[in-house]
């Protein structure tokens with residue numbers, strides 16, 4: 001059971017059907033002979049390791065990538081899209097990872113952009129607004145028509161994108177990791193929206209690394225590995241374990257490595273005293289050699305702001321930061337790096353990666369001193385130093401010479417990680433280090449963190465995944481409203497302990513969103 005046979009779907013002709021679709025980039029077979037069906041009124045999920053081909057497949061379906069071979073049918077009729085616009089003409093829309101909205105225009109204007117109700121060249125505002133209101137009511141959205149999109153949160157911008165698709169009568173919406181950038185209640189709301197769409201007969205193609213999300217939302221799940229379809233089955237017939245087995249071709253084993261021994265007498269590597277910065281109110285903390293300290297808290301508690309201020313990416317207005325007893329200057333990230341403080345930032349796009357350069361260049365960037373002789377970087381020693389590290393982070397489907405912009409999202413994350421491993425930092429700050437990374441690679445990154453710690457690196461780990469914080473840390477600090485409000489250790493280190501500290505007392509309760 002669990003196999004969906006071509007004739008087996010109860011609705012007759014599928015909405016979309018792919019027949020041996022392939023797409024190659026240079027020597028890489030991004031997708032390789034994939035056949036599958038997407039019925040109406042259902043969520044079809046794609047899972048697979050980083051680089052497995054999920055985004056590429058989504059882009060083929062939504063018309064932004066043209067396949068090399070194979071055919072695609074919409075309601076039984078063969079189509080060949082040369083652009084997302086043509087796909088939209090057949091009822092297929094994509095909710096892009098980087099949302100394509102016009103910030104200064106209002107919600108309603110974005111929704112109908114390019115499809116405005118017009119008479120001659122006049123956009124009829126009244127009609128626009130009433131049409132918007134009808135659409136929003138039908139679909140269960142409540143965003144105000146006139147609000148400019150620019151200042152809105154990602155969750156709301158996603159809703160505008162979905163309404164935009166609906167305004168064009170989309171029948172299939174491709175969503176590539178839509179929940180990766182959301183937190184808590186926004187994720188719930190997105191799930192509600194997806195369920196409503198499906199109840200109204202729409203189809204959703206969902207790409208996600210959150211297997212629990214996939215299992216709870218999807219009707220059918222396709223597992224991809226190395227560009228090939230491993231299987232398509234009913235979600236009811238899969239579990240996290242079977243999906244992982246399908247994605248990796250092997251079981252995962254334990255989720256976390258053994259924590260390294262901790263020496264409470266070890267010298268302090270990172271010492272933070274009374275730091276005040278934007279959204280950070282007077283934080284002091286210490287991390288010892290070989291220690292992994294978790295930093296937990298709700299979104300907006302100030303964790304990212306704190307670590308940015310520590311690294312020098314943002315200015316501290318007072319307080320001191322010392323690495324192994326040496327004080328760091330306030331807004332000099334490069335000096336921080338040279339003093340042995342490395343950081344994996346939350347936002348990979350803005351910080352860190354040189355997108356037009358090779359993997360090799362990106363990885364060796366922070367440690368050029370080790371591979372250069374007389375000011376020249378020796379390509380050969382660069383390669384020799386980088387290769388084993390790339391192997392350790394399990395970069396798949398890419399070579400040291402691949403340009404970083406062509407890597408899958410998760411592989412870009414691994415490159416950033418590899419760079420920080422190269423320089424053997426005294427202190428590593430990792431802000432959401434496994435976001436967008438597949439389950440197998442997650443474990444590889446945990447191993448690397450633990451290995452760094454066992455060689456003496458002091459690690460400060462920011463993560464919204466409580467399991468991750470608890471599974472890796474020796475000790476957990478909980479932040480709320482820019483302050484460290486609790487320190488949990490030993491028995492006290494539990495999910496409920498962290499949550500209790502993260503939420504304020506009833507009188508000053510913060511909204512989780």
Ligand SMILES: Nc1ncnc2c1ncn2[C@@H]1O[C@H](COP(=O)(O)OP(=O)(O)OP(=O)(O)O)[C@@H](O)[C@H]1O
Nearest residue numbers: 025030050051052053054055056397406408409410
């Ligand atoms: N424009 C491109 N040029 C060269 N190679 C590419 C390009 N786009 C994708 N690839 C390669 O195709 C393969 C599949 O990439 P894709 O982005 O589809 O993976 P993915 O399953 O979405 O991974 P992730 O979970 O990390 O997002 C990867 O090896 C990637 O490096």
Ligand SMILES: [Mg+2]
Nearest residue numbers: 054055408409
């Ligand atoms: Mg992807």
